[in-house]
Amino acid sequence: MTNISIKVKDVSKIYKLYDKQIDRLKEALGKRKEYHKKHYALSNINFEIKKGQTVGIIGKNGSGKSTILKIITGVLKQTTGDVFISGRISALLELGAGFNMEYTGIENIYLNGTMIGFTRQEIDDRLEDIINFADIGDFINQPVKTYSSGMFVRLAFAVAINIDPEILIVDEALSVGDVFFQSKCFRKFEDFKKLGKTILMVSHDLSSIAKYCDKVILLDSGKKVAEGKPKEIIDMYKKILVNQLDAGKEKQQKVENNQIEGKWNDSLIVNPDKVEYGSKLAEIIDFAIIDEYNNITNNLMKYSEFKVKMKVRFGEEIEEPIFAFTIKDLKGTEITGTNTMLEKVNISIIKAGEIKEITFTQKMNLQGGEYLLALGCTGFRNGEFTVYHRLYDICNISVISHKNTVGYYDMGCMVEVL
Template identity: 65%
Template sequence: MKEEYAVRVENVTKVYKLYDKASDRLKDSLGLTRKKCYKEHYALNDISFKVKKGETLGIIGTNGSGKSTILKIITGVLNPTQGQVQIDGRISALLELGAGFNMEYTGIENVYLNGTMIGFSKEEIDEKMDAILDFADIGDFVNQPVKTYSSGMFVRLAFAVAINIDPEILIVDEALSVGDVFFQAKCYKKFDEFKEMGKTIIFVSHDLSSINRYCDRVVLLNKGVKLDEGEPKDMVDLYKKVLVGQREAEAKEKIINKQAGDEKDSIKLMDQISLNPDISEYGKKDAEIIDFGIIDDIGTIGSNIMKGSDFSIILKVRFNKKVENPIFAFTIRDLKGNEITGTNNMFENKILLSGEEGEVKKITFKQHMNLQGGEYLLSFGVTGFIGEDFVVYHRLYDACGITVISNQNTVGFYDMESEVTIV
């Protein structure tokens, strides 16, 4: 039996001409020069994939990998330089905040405008209006010009229109990151309903938990090239390696550019993760944190950890003076600043009697990740006691983030890993 596809992307390439000067662009457009006065930038280079009817396909990749470009080509917003796209079904797309909306029109008027552009009659839009307004839930603002809307209200209405006009293919590009958590939950519930109805969804997101949970298959792009496609977990693991590889290259470049001398160190763990640019630190630095990092269960350095897997937090401390009974600690907080969990070597009964001047110690905290999927902040500290006085040697608050990737969240901050039996 021949397989049915909703979307076929075949050898698609998108090339942009980059000009150094506006006059070069004008000369080229008018054919006034035979000399090539531009550089070619390949936003996409020979991309091919197919999306089965009823499938939810995720597209992931770093910024600039071509994710949004391929969606715009699929929806017809952009034309490819080479290749072709075949569509079998009516598309509804939510690409960019405000795309297809007239800022001077009211919310109601924009609903009719968008519905008409998709191909619905006024009567058909009237039938769907109550469902659209109930889903958007923005109250009397539907009668106000959308230029007065907050970004959250804007995306609620745009998504309500896109998802309630009964599309056969729904395309979403990062728009859900604007709505609040309750609206996102409503949207994902609608995703589940769409999947049960046999609808096709193409979903671009940096939220790897959502990609892992909702997608049947994932395409990984990097710098305009398709690296691979396959099961969500496999592609997320490969994506993490891509991120690490890029950071390793950046770190190596930094080392190469350093002057000769003591600065010729190996690549640090902290060079391979995303650091907080507003990191807060203090302490007398008799003991100093010189490196830290996160390593997942397959040995990848990075900030993305699968829920239910083992991982390690690494801390390297240099003693600038002799320190008796140092305490090494980490704390994980949520984005609101609430302390969720943490530990130190004293709690774990791993005592170091002293750190000698000039000595470097590596501390590894190995644990099982059972926090709910989401974003967290990681802090580090080296403290101790001199007599009865508590001393902070070095603290780094909110040094980096941890992203927990999950396809099954429970209530609260962490999962009790319940085993349920019904007889």
């Protein structure tokens, strides 16, 4: 155990679920009959984290990520199993956890420091560093109930990271801060790694997981699916998101040969608030985003090859239709895209009743982040530009990156210093 910071052994967390409140009372009064159902928030979880490792835990909502962190930090008690900790823990869990809303920022610094086990003198020695890192100005002397969520996370992280912990545990809290504060926090992560400290983090930001973690643990429905190198585990997580974790070579080949059963977009997270319009003389009836492993997914690795596919059904005979896709940022700015006319793909007359499958293949050079996909089928009918069918913001594309440059697009720069 000398090289182990955290060891989780056979840990389960079981909640009792009751259909009616009266059933809880009946059971509490000692009735022999059980009125509850057992819900396993965690089921027989095992893993070890070595000193100096940065480890990420990923999984869908409800997979048990936050529950295991709360058990490790002592906020929750496991139903069965054991947790062994070697080193002083500082944890940043739910926003504002451990804060008294009526106290000022300064008072909450002393409150949190005392809860961790510091003396007043030890907190005094760190106070200036905490205040400078939080960088919330005069609000440090105001009650935290007046803080914005951004101020909350700034102060909470400043306290957590400046009390010299041996183990830092962070649960999704950094997603609240602005981009500059997040950058400052991740620089602190790098400093921690260099000092040989242990970091355990939960995040939906797969780019951060890929960039900073030495190891990743994947949870699903309260069970540990796997642990290993970030790219390997992120690939597994992508399959879980589209219910393809157990898909074998046969199913992947069907995707590759455009023969997958059912609708392609059933395997995607589709935007319920999409914008759709057009005459529908030609209609987009299906679409897909396909990664380098031929899996249909919303998640793509930066620098990988991927495909955008659509299936279009023609209600009437149409001459020289134009098929297009566009990728936009979350503000609606068009970042990139193309169409068959720009690509000089010659398409003649398509007859009524025909269904065409269109595939755009390209390399993902966008920076890590979230984007939106738009699809379209247009053309010129009787000399007039006509929109047959457009689907705006039909689904998201999450780009997972180990390295980002400046701006939206990575030019793949090679650097030489002589």
